[in-house]
Amino acid sequence: MDSRTKGKTVMEVGGDGVAVITLINPPVNSLSFDVLYNLKSNYEEALSRNDVKAIVITGAKGKFSGGFDISGFSEIQKGTMKEPKVGFISIDIITDLLEAARKPSVAAIDGLALGGGLELSMACHARISTPGAQLGLPELQLGVIPGFGGTQRLPRLVGLTKALEMILTSKPVRAEEGHSLGLIDAVVPSAELLTTARRWALDIVERRKPWITSLLKTDKLPPLGEAREILKFARGQTRKQAPNMKHPLMCLDALEMGIVSGPRVGLEKEAEVGSQVISLDTTKGLIHVFFSQRGTVKVPGVTDRGLMPRKIKKVAIIGGGLMGSGIATALILSNYPVILKEVNEKFLEAGIGRVKANLQSRVRKGSMSKEKFEKTMSLLKGSLDYESFRDVDMVIEAVIENISLKQQIFADLEKYCPQHCILASNTSTIDLNKIGERTKSQDRIVGAHFFSPAHVMPLLEIVRTNHTSAQVIVDLLDVGKKIKKTPVVVGNCTGFAVNRMFFPYTQAAMFLVERGADPYLIDSAVSKFGMPMGPFRLCDLVGFGVAIATATQFIENFPERTYKSMIIPLMQEDKRAGEATRKGFYLYDDKRKAKPDPELKKYIEKARSISGANVDPKLVKLSEKEIIEMTFFPVVNEACRVFAEGIAVKAADLDIAAIMGMGFPPYRGGIMFWADSIGSKYIYSRLDEWSKTYGDFFKPCAFLAERGSKGAPLSAPVEQARSRL
Numbered sequence: 001m002d003s004r005t006k007g008k009t010v011m012e013v014g015g016d017g018v019a020v021i022t023l024i025n026p027p028v029n030s031l032s033f034d035v036l037y038n039l040k041s042n043y044e045e046a047l048s049r050n051d052v053k054a055i056v057i058t059g060a061k062g063k064f065s066g067g068f069d070i071s072g073f074s075e076i077q078k079g080t081m082k083e084p085k086v087g088f089i090s091i092d093i094i095t096d097l098l099e100a101a102r103k104p105s106v107a108a109i110d111g112l113a114l115g116g117g118l119e120l121s122m123a124c125h126a127r128i129s130t131p132g133a134q135l136g137l138p139e140l141q142l143g144v145i146p147g148f149g150g151t152q153r154l155p156r157l158v159g160l161t162k163a164l165e166m167i168l169t170s171k172p173v174r175a176e177e178g179h180s181l182g183l184i185d186a187v188v189p190s191a192e193l194l195t196t197a198r199r200w201a202l203d204i205v206e207r208r209k210p211w212i213t214s215l216l217k218t219d220k221l222p223p224l225g226e227a228r229e230i231l232k233f234a235r236g237q238t239r240k241q242a243p244n245m246k247h248p249l250m251c252l253d254a255l256e257m258g259i260v261s262g263p264r265v266g267l268e269k270e271a272e273v274g275s276q277v278i279s280l281d282t283t284k285g286l287i288h289v290f291f292s293q294r295g296t297v298k299v300p301g302v303t304d305r306g307l308m309p310r311k312i313k314k315v316a317i318i319g320g321g322l323m324g325s326g327i328a329t330a331l332i333l334s335n336y337p338v339i340l341k342e343v344n345e346k347f348l349e350a351g352i353g354r355v356k357a358n359l360q361s362r363v364r365k366g367s368m369s370k371e372k373f374e375k376t377m378s379l380l381k382g383s384l385d386y387e388s389f390r391d392v393d394m395v396i397e398a399v400i401e402n403i404s405l406k407q408q409i410f411a412d413l414e415k416y417c418p419q420h421c422i423l424a425s426n427t428s429t430i431d432l433n434k435i436g437e438r439t440k441s442q443d444r445i446v447g448a449h450f451f452s453p454a455h456v457m458p459l460l461e462i463v464r465t466n467h468t469s470a471q472v473i474v475d476l477l478d479v480g481k482k483i484k485k486t487p488v489v490v491g492n493c494t495g496f497a498v499n500r501m502f503f504p505y506t507q508a509a510m511f512l513v514e515r516g517a518d519p520y521l522i523d524s525a526v527s528k529f530g531m532p533m534g535p536f537r538l539c540d541l542v543g544f545g546v547a548i549a550t551a552t553q554f555i556e557n558f559p560e561r562t563y564k565s566m567i568i569p570l571m572q573e574d575k576r577a578g579e580a581t582r583k584g585f586y587l588y589d590d591k592r593k594a595k596p597d598p599e600l601k602k603y604i605e606k607a608r609s610i611s612g613a614n615v616d617p618k619l620v621k622l623s624e625k626e627i628i629e630m631t632f633f634p635v636v637n638e639a640c641r642v643f644a645e646g647i648a649v650k651a652a653d654l655d656i657a658a659i660m661g662m663g664f665p666p667y668r669g670g671i672m673f674w675a676d677s678i679g680s681k682y683i684y685s686r687l688d689e690w691s692k693t694y695g696d697f698f699k700p701c702a703f704l705a706e707r708g709s710k711g712a713p714l715s716a717p718v719e720q721a722r723s724r725l
Ligand SMILES: CCCCC[C@H](O)CC(=O)SCCNC(=O)CCNC(=O)[C@H](O)C(C)(C)COP(=O)(O)OP(=O)(O)OC[C@H]1O[C@@H](n2cnc3c(N)ncnc32)[C@H](O)[C@@H]1OP(=O)(O)O
Pocket: 027, 028, 030, 031, 066, 067, 068, 069, 070, 071, 112, 114, 115, 116, 117, 119, 138, 139, 142, 144, 145, 146, 147, 148, 150, 274, 291, 294, 295
C-alpha cells in the first residue's frame, strides 16, 4: 500500500464469474476516499468485463466496515482535504454505479457494518451476515448524518419506526435481529460466508433469488399521513432530548423528504444536509471526542514500551459502602472474582446487599436474566480479615476518606498481599504518597478513582505518583477496558483532574448567589448549556457531607483561590444536607422531584452577612451567557493549571475527564476544546476583569495569562520539561 494512501480494495474474479471486492483499511476497514475511489474503479472494471456476472463485497480480516473514515471529517473541517462534489459518493458511485448496475451485488458481512459500511451493504441487492455481526447507523453520535443513502434505504428495508430508532439512538442491532427485520437476507457461519454470498449473487443472476433494489422498495413504508405523524413525534422527542443540536433534525428533514417526494429527491437532500453538518461546531466537538476517547489509553512513556498487561485473576475490595459496592458490581459484571472486606458482619451484609441490589435492578429492567444474576453474584465473597488476600492480584481500597485509616490499611496490605499485587485506592482527594507513607511498595501504589455510582459512571481516573510503575498502569488500563470504563491517566494532586477542575464551578455558583444571583436561574442556565444538572442540584445529589469534606481539602491545599461560602455549612447545621434528607437547595418529594424552596433565602442572607458580601446589582441581573461564563471560565482556569502542571498529559484527556466525570456536554468537545472554541484571549480578559473587581478566586493562572496574551490555543501541548509526568 502506498504510504500516502489510506486503505485500498482488491478485486478477484473467480471461475464462477463472481468478482469479490475486499475492503482493506485496518483496523476496521473504514471507507476513506482512497478506498471509495478504488471501489469505484473495481466496479467500473467488473461491469465492463465479460467474465464477471455478479459482484460480492466483503471486508478483510473479519470486519466488513466501520463506516466512513472519521478522520476524513476532521480533515475537511480543517481544510486539509477537499470534500468531493456533493452527492458524488452517495449518488454517483453508490446509487448510480453500484445499485443501478446491470450486474447484481451481494454484501458478505462479517463482524460489523456500521455507518457508511452498512449503507454500502444496503445498496447491494442482498446481504449475508455472520452471527452476532453489529449493524447500525451511529452517525448522529458523531454529529454527522448517514450520508451514503442510509436515510433513504434503512426505512425502506426495516420500516420507518425501526429505522428512526436505529438512527436516532445510534444503537446497532445484531445480525440475528437484522435478519428478522429484513435488513439481512441470511445469517451463516463465518466459514460459509463467502461461498453463500457468491452463490446468492449467481442465484440473483439466474433469477432464483429476487433482485432487490432497496431504494425502490415501498412495502415497509407507512402511508404518507401516518409517516408524517411518526416523523412529527420523532422531531418533538429529538428537540426535547437534544435541544442544542441541529444535525438530528436535519437528518429527519432528509428522511422526510425521501418519503414525501421520493428516494431520489431524498438522496439529494441527504447529500446537501450531509455536507452542511460537517462544519457545525457540535460536529467538530463530537468528532474530537471520538478520537480523544480512544487516545486516553495512549500514554507516552507507558503504553509505548511494549509492556503487556498481566492477568488479574482475583481482586479484593476494602470497604463495602457506596463506592466499594459499586466497584465490586462493575468487576463481577466483567467476570472478575472479588473479595469484599468490611469491618463487621452487619456492614459486610449491607455491602453485599448493595451489590445485590445493583444487579437486581438489572433483572427488574430485563437486562439480566435470573441465572446470570446468580452466576454473577457467585463471584463475590465476603471477608472480615486479610487471610483471603494472599492470592489476590489487585486490591482497591474504598474506606472512608481518612488518611490514618488508609495508611494503616496499606501497611497491612503490604504484609498480607503477594509481592506483585497492585495496591489501589479510590480516594477522591488524598495524596497517594501520603497513603503509602508506611509501606515500601510505592511502585505498586496507584489511584483507581471511580465516580459514583461506580458501576454506572463511565470514567476511571488512574492516578499515578512519581513512583508508580509503568507496568501497574498498563495493568489498570487493561482492567479499565475490561470493565468497560474509559480510563484517563492523571498525576497525583489534591482532587486529581476531575474534582480539581470542577471544584471552582460550585464555588463560582456560591459566589454569585451570595452577591444576589438567583440559584435556580443559575441551575437552569447551566442545564440549558447542556450539563445534566446545575451546581446546586448537584450539591444536593452528592450530599453536603461530601461537599464539605471536599471543600476542606481545597481550602487546605489551595487557600488563595478557594471561595469560602457558609451557605452549605449553615444548611447542614439545620440538618438539611441535600436530597438524602429531602431538603437542600431544593425540596424533594417522595419521587425525588425537586422544587425550589423559598426558605433558601434565609441561609443565603445569613451566609452573606458572615462573608460580608454585598448584593451586586450587576450580578443580580446576569444573562444566561454571563452565568455560563462566570461559572465555567473558573473551571477552564483550573483546567489550565492542571494541564500546565502536567497532571494531565494531553488537553484532550481533560476533555474526556470533564465529559465522563462531570457530564460536560460532549457536543461542546470537552472543557479545553470548548475554551479554545471561545478563544483564550477572551477568557483571559474576562477572568482578569473579574479578578480586579471580585478578587483572587477569578485570577487567571500564569499559563492562561501567557496563552491568552497571544491568543494561543489552550490545548496546544505543554513543553515536556514542564510536565510532571
Ligand atoms: C462525505 C462523507 C459522508 C460520510 C457518510 C457516512 O454515513 C458517515 C459515516 O460512516 S461516519 C462513521 C460511522 N461509523 C462509526 O461511527 C463507527 C465508529 N467506530 C466504532 O464505533 C468502533 O471503533 C468500532 C465498533 C468500529 C470498533 O470498536 P473497538 O472497541 O473494537 O475499537 P476502537 O473503537 O478502539 O477502534 C479501533 C481503532 O479504529 C479506529 N476507528 C474505528 N472506526 C473508525 C472509523 N469509522 N474511521 C476511522 N477510524 C476508525 C479508532 O479510532 C481506533 O483507532 P486507534 O488509532 O485508536 O487504534
